[in-house]
Every structure is written in C-alpha cells, then in structure tokens.
Amino acid sequence: MAPAVLVKNLKKRYGTVEAVKDISFQVEPGEIFGLLGPNGAGKTTTLRALCTLTTPDAGKIEISGISVLDHPKAARQRLGYVAQEVALDKVLTGRELLQLQAALYHLPSQAAKQRIETVLDLLGLQEYADKKTGTYSGGLRKRLDLAAGLLHAPDVLVLDEPTVGLDIESRFVVWDFLRKLREAGTTVVITSHYLEEIDALADRVTIIDRGVVIATGTPSELKDDVGGDRITIRIREFSPIEEAQKAKDLLNSLAFVQEVIINSAQGNSLNLVVTQQNDALISIQQTLNSAGLPIFGIAQSRPSLDDVYLAATGKTLLDAELAAAGSRDPKAEKKQNMR
Amino acid sequence: MSSTLIPPKSDTNWQKVAAPQAYTDAAPNFFGELVQETFALTRRLFIQLQRRPSTLVAGIIQPIIWLVLFGALFQNAPKGIFGNTTNYGQFLSAGVIVFTAFAGALNAGLPVMFDREFGFLNRLLVAPLASRFSIVLASAIFIISQSLLQAAVIVTVAAFLGAGLPDAVGLGAIALIVFLLALGVTSLSLGLAFALPGHIELIAVIFVTNLPVLFASTALAPLSFMPNWLQIVATLNPLSYAIEPIRYLYLHQDWGLGSVVMHAFWGDVTFGGALLVLLGLALVALLSIQPQLRRTLA
Numbered sequence: 009m010a011p012a013v014l015v016k017n018l019k020k021r022y023g024t025v026e027a028v029k030d031i032s033f034q035v036e037p038g039e040i041f042g043l044l045g046p047n048g049a050g051k052t053t054t055l056r057a058l059c060t061l062t063t064p065d066a067g068k069i070e071i072s073g074i075s076v077l078d079h080p081k082a083a084r085q086r087l088g089y090v091a092q093e094v095a096l097d098k099v100l101t102g103r104e105l106l107q108l109q110a111a112l113y114h115l116p117s118q119a120a121k122q123r124i125e126t127v128l129d130l131l132g133l134q135e136y137a138d139k140k141t142g143t144y145s146g147g148l149r150k151r152l153d154l155a156a157g158l159l160h161a162p163d164v165l166v167l168d169e170p171t172v173g174l175d176i177e178s179r180f181v182v183w184d185f186l187r188k189l190r191e192a193g194t195t196v197v198i199t200s201h202y203l204e205e206i207d208a209l210a211d212r213v214t215i216i217d218r219g220v221v222i223a224t225g226t227p228s229e230l231k232d233d234v235g236g237d238r239i240t241i242r243i244r245e246f247s248p249i250e251e252a253q254k255a256k257d258l259l260n261s262l263a264f265v266q267e268v269i270i271n272s273a274q275g276n277s278l279n280l281v282v283t284q285q286n287d288a289l290i291s292i293q294q295t296l297n298s299a300g301l302p303i304f305g306i307a308q309s310r311p312s313l314d315d316v317y318l319a320a321t322g323k324t325l326l327d328a329e330l331a332a333a334g335s336r337d338p339k340a341e342k343k344q345n346m347r
Numbered sequence: 348m349s350s351t352l353i354p355p356k357s358d359t360n361w362q363k364v365a366a367p368q369a370y371t372d373a374a375p376n377f378f379g380e381l382v383q384e385t386f387a388l389t390r391r392l393f394i395q396l397q398r399r400p401s402t403l404v405a406g407i408i409q410p411i412i413w414l415v416l417f418g419a420l421f422q423n424a425p426k427g428i429f430g431n432t433t434n435y436g437q438f439l440s441a442g443v444i445v446f447t448a449f450a451g452a453l454n455a456g457l458p459v460m461f462d463r464e465f466g467f468l469n470r471l472l473v474a475p476l477a478s479r480f481s482i483v484l485a486s487a488i489f490i491i492s493q494s495l496l497q498a499a500v501i502v503t504v505a506a507f508l509g510a511g512l513p514d515a516v517g518l519g520a521i522a523l524i525v526f527l528l529a530l531g532v533t534s535l536s537l538g539l540a541f542a543l544p545g546h547i548e549l550i551a552v553i554f555v556t557n558l559p560v561l562f563a564s565t566a567l568a569p570l571s572f573m574p575n576w577l578q579i580v581a582t583l584n585p586l587s588y589a590i591e592p593i594r595y596l597y598l599h600q601d602w603g604l605g606s607v608v609m610h611a612f613w614g615d616v617t618f619g620g621a622l623l624v625l626l627g628l629a630l631v632a633l634l635s636i637q638p639q640l641r642r643t644l645a
Contacts, residue, residue: 061472085475089469089473091466093465093466095469097391099395100395104394107387108390113474114383114475156470
C-alpha cells in the first residue's frame with residue numbers, strides 16, 4: 009500500500025532565502041503525523057507544497073501514490089487543508105461557507121446537505137451554523153475551518169499549526185477531534201511548534217530545523233534515543249554552592265547516574281540524567297539523607313522532545329524561536345503566502 | 348454509498364462520502380463541475396451584495412446625483428450647444444450610464460484582491476476546481492449583472508427627468524454596450540488584482556484611472572467643445588465608443604448600425620463600428636490577462 013504522504017528531497021527557495029533545503033518524510037495511512045520545528049524552520053512551506061499552493065524547486069510529493077505535481081487535481085480531491093490563518097468570509101454564515109466548500113469539491117447536492125449536517129454535528133457547530141462567521145469567536149472560527157477541511161472526507165487532512173492562538177478549552181476540543189479522526193481512519197498531518205502538542209497527538213514525528221530534517225520517529229523512540237530520565241533535585245529552596253557540590257559528588261558515585269549539572273539559574277538545583285529505573289528516586293533520597301542533606305524538592309521525568317531538539321541542534325526550541333523571531337520578515341512571508 | 352451518508356448519531360460513521368475518483372485529472376463531467384463551482388462562487392458574491400448593499404446603493408445614487416446636478420448646472424446653456432437637443436439631461440444620460448458601468452467594472456478586482464490578502468483565495472486554490480478560471484468568471488458575471496442593473500435604474504430615472512425612453516431594440520443595444528464595456532474593463536481589473544502586490548496599489552491605480560478617463564471622453568461634453576488635442580484623445584478613448592452610440596439612439600428615433608455616431612479626426616465612426624471596437628477591446632483585454640492568470644492560477 010502506498011504511503012498516505014510521501015515527501016522526498018523537497019527544496020524551495022524564496023529569493024535568497026532557502027526556506028526548505030532538503031526535507032523528506034513519509035506518512036503511513038491512518039496515523040497522526042507531526043512536523044515539529046521552531047518558527048521559520050520550513051514547516052509551512054512544506055505544507056504549502058504538499059497542498060499544491062506552491063511549486064517546489066525540486067523533490068517529489070505524493071498523496072496515496074499520486075504525484076501532486078503531475079496530477080494536482082486528483083491530489084487536491086484527496087487532501088483537506090486547514091491553514092494557520094483562518095480565512096472565512098465574515099458575511100457568510102457557517103452553513104453558507106460549507107455549501108460553497110461543498111460545491112468547490114463538487115459534492116452532489118444531496119450528499120453535500122448530509123455532509124454539512126455531519127460536520128456541523130461533529131464539531132458542535134449546529135447552534136452557530138446560521139450565524140454570520142463575522143460574529144464567531146476564535147475557537148468557533150477554527151472549528152468551522154476544520155469542518156470545511158473535512159467536508160469532502162479527504163484521505164489526508166493537513167493542518168498548519170491548528171491550535172495557535174486558541175484558548176486552552178478550544179485547544180483540547182481540537183486535540184480530541186484529531187484523535188477521533190484517527191480512530192475513523194483519516195490520516196492527519198499537523199505542524200506545530202508546541203512540543204506538548206506533538207507529544208500528545210502524533211504517532212510519529214519529524215523534527216525539522218532551518219529547512220532540514222534532524223530526526224524522525226515516534227515521540228518515545230526519539231526521547232529514548234537521547235537516553236535516560238531527567239531528575240531535578242533541590243536540596244534547599246536556595247542551596248549554598250558548597251552543599252550542592254557535595255550532593256553532586258555523592259550522586260555521581262551512584263551507578264545509574266550518567267550526568268549531574270548544577271543549575272545556578274534555579275537556586276543551585278541539581279539536574280541529573282539517569283538510566284531509566286524505577287527506584288532511582290528512593291536511592292537518591294537514601295543517599296542524600298544518610299549524608300545529612302535535606303531535600304526541598306525532587307522530580308523525575310522522561311526526556312522531552314525539547315531534549316531531542318537540544319541534543320540535535322545544541323539549543324532549545326525556545327531559544328530557536330527567539331532567534332528566528334528576530335530575523336524574520338513578516339512582510340516577505342505574507343507575500344509568499346499570497347497567490 | 349448511501350449507507351455511509353446517514354447523518355451520524357455517533358462520531359464514527361462520517362467517513363468517506365464518495366469512493367475516490369479514478370486516477371486522473373480529467374474530470375468525468377468537466378462542464379457540470381465548472382457550472383457548479385462558478386455558480387457557487389457567484390452566489391457568494393450576491394450574498395455579500397445582499398447583506399452589504401452599500402456599494403450598490405452608492406453606485407445607484409451617485410449617477411442619479413450626476414444626472415440631477417449636472418442637468419441643473421447646464422439648464423440655461425444656449426440652445427443647440429449640445430448637439431440637436433435642448434435638454435442637457437438627455438445628452439448626459441448616455442455618459443452617466445457608461446461611466447457608471449466603467450467605474451463599477453474598474454472596481455471588480457478589489458474583492459479578489461481582498462481574497463488574496465486574507466487567504467480566502469487559498470481556500471479556493473486547494474480545492475479540485477474543474478478550472479480556476481471559474482474564480483474569474485464568477486467575478487465577471489457578478490460585476491456585469493450589477494452594471495446592467497445600474498444601467499436599468501439610470502435609464503428609468505433619466506426617463507423621468509425628461510430624457511425619453513429608447514425603444515426595446517434601443518434598450519437591448521444599451522445592454523449590449525454595457526456588457527461589452529464591463530467585460531473588457533472587468534478583465535483588466537481582475538488582471539491587475541493578481542498582478543499588483545496589494546489593495547493599496549490597486550486602489551491607487553483605480554483612483555488615477557477613473558476621473559481622467561471620464562473627462563477625456565465625450566461623457567460630459569461633445570467633441571466640438573474640446574480643443575484639438577483633447578478631441579484626439581477623446582476619439583481614442585474606449586468610453587467614447589460606448590457613450591456615442593447610446594447618445595445617438597437617445598437623440599434619434601431612426602438609428603441603425605450604419606448611423607454615424609462620432610466624427611473622429613480620421614473619419615466617421617458608425618454605430619456598428621463602435622460596437623466592433625468595444626468587442627475588440629473586450630477580447631484584447633481578456634487575452635492580455637491570460638499570461639498573468641496562468642502564472643497565478645494555473
């Protein structure tokens with residue numbers, strides 16, 4: 009069976025900016041696939057090429073084995089695209105927008121009627137369906153946009169940053185909705201620069217940075233690859249450095265501890281990388297207590313996708329975001345997105 | 348297929364409305380699809396008009412004000428000065444009909460430009476349209492309908508103001524002239540909407556074009572009023588080719604395709620000749636924007 013989406017050696021340049029240098033990934037039917045990366049990594053450009061909104065300079069893109077470049081219309085029929093910016097006609101009602109959308113995908117009128125009812129139910133939009141979209145809140149607008157993307161029952165639903173700018177509640181509505189889609193067999197491709205979103209939703213993820221792929225796998229594979237659990241210990245709320253140093257030496261002697269760093273930015277807390285084992289916290293507590301050291305706080309966690317990004321690029325996602333924010337040109341980007 | 352279309356009570360049976368189509372870009376029913384999408388896009392524009400009628404209302408009130416004010420302004424002009432009519436309103440109504448159609452068509456690109464800027468156009472471009480020219484076609488249908496409606500109102504009001512009412516064939520000729528002019532100008536405006544970077548630039552172009560084209564035509568005054576150089580400009584101005592035939596049939600009971608409607612510096616222009624010029628201009632405009640449309644839409 010052909011992959012739901014195949015992207016191979018994609019390249020795209022805007023003027024002097026190489027938005028996408030070399031991106032390849034493959035999405036299996038029925039999975040939620042995440043593209044994770046900081047703003048400016050090339051996520052949106054990749055999706056725009058996937059949805060036939062921009063022509064790549066080089067590379068191959070296929071939807072269920074159909075080349076997007078050679079058979080754009082057949083590919084469009086199988087794709088649903090939900091852009092980052094919700095573009096609704098504020099004068100139309102929700103139902104009228106869906107009717108327009110149905111005609112653009114050439115649904116027969118009876119089928120269109122039923123599909124519109126279906127997606128309105130699915131996204132809880134019935135009571136708003138006959139109100140003008142200009143009166144909708146941000147969450148409602150997004151839900152209508154999702155309904156529109158889903159109207160023609162695409163094989164692959166592509167969502168660009170689906171929860172940016174949404175309140176927490178709407179965000180969970182979207183997450184819940186995407187999980188239901190997966191249960192029903194729709195392939196979902198989402199981009200996000202929210203780690204927890206990709207972690208919570210995606211079956212597999214490709215992390216991209218500055219137009220290239222830096223890692224692909226399931227979130228747990230990727231996290232396992234960077235190895236070990238993370239443990240944070242605070243001896244006191246603000247530990248004196250001597251005490252922290254003493255604790256560090258003690259903990260370094262434990263067999264399962266791989267690395268200990270004193271984090272002076274957080275009151276000399278200790279950040280540990282340990283091999284995964286269940287009684288790590290107990291051993292640490294015993295070791296510290298028998299040396300007469302108190303424990304103000306202790307927490308253990310699996311590595312996060314941020315740790316994966318950090319290991320590959322030497323910077324955290326947040327740092328990359330901040331760096332990218334300074335060097336971006338919103339006007340040029342808007343122009344790229346205009347046809 | 349229909350079993351999957353039953354409105355869902357649960358969340359699970361909403362998948363797949365239709366089996367995937369055959370692996371081809373050639374639509375099984377190209378014409379039917381084109382009609383469906385063009386109709387839907389045109390419907391959107393008419394819904395907008397119905398809920399936001401201010402542009403249409405302004406587009407009807409403005410020409411009426413022109414008729415009344417200019418009519419009053421030149422009420423006491425010496426007889427015979429505007430050709431063989433004593434009524435400036437009668438002279439002017441042709442100019443107002445054409446200018447109103449021209450101004451409306453010139454603005455045709457604005458909604459498309461806003462769709463580009465707000466990303467709504469992307470919604471249309473990711474859809475498997477039979478042809479993306481349906482987007483352009485819908486705009487043209489909408490603008491031309493609006494122009495014809497405005498022309499009908501102006502003709503009616505002008506009749507009440509004493510300009511008289513052309514016969515049925517004359518009204519048909521007016522509709523044809525408005526159609527051809529609106530088609531040509533709408534095409535150019537839509538071409539600009541895809542070529543220019545944003546609505547500020549488009550509005551600037553509309554602003555710079557609008558009034559000079561009006562004043563350099565025979566809309567407000569006959570050729571004989573103008574200095575030579577302006578006469579040359581006015582006889583090259585497409586608006587004059589729309590105004591003069593309409594004016595002729597307002598002022599003459601016995602008009603025909605062979606009637607001379609304008610004395611240009613190189614010779615006489617007949618009614619039929621003017622229609623051919625307008626048809627030619629519409630075709631040239633349509634053809635000239637094809638490369639631009641192909642670049643952005645194909």
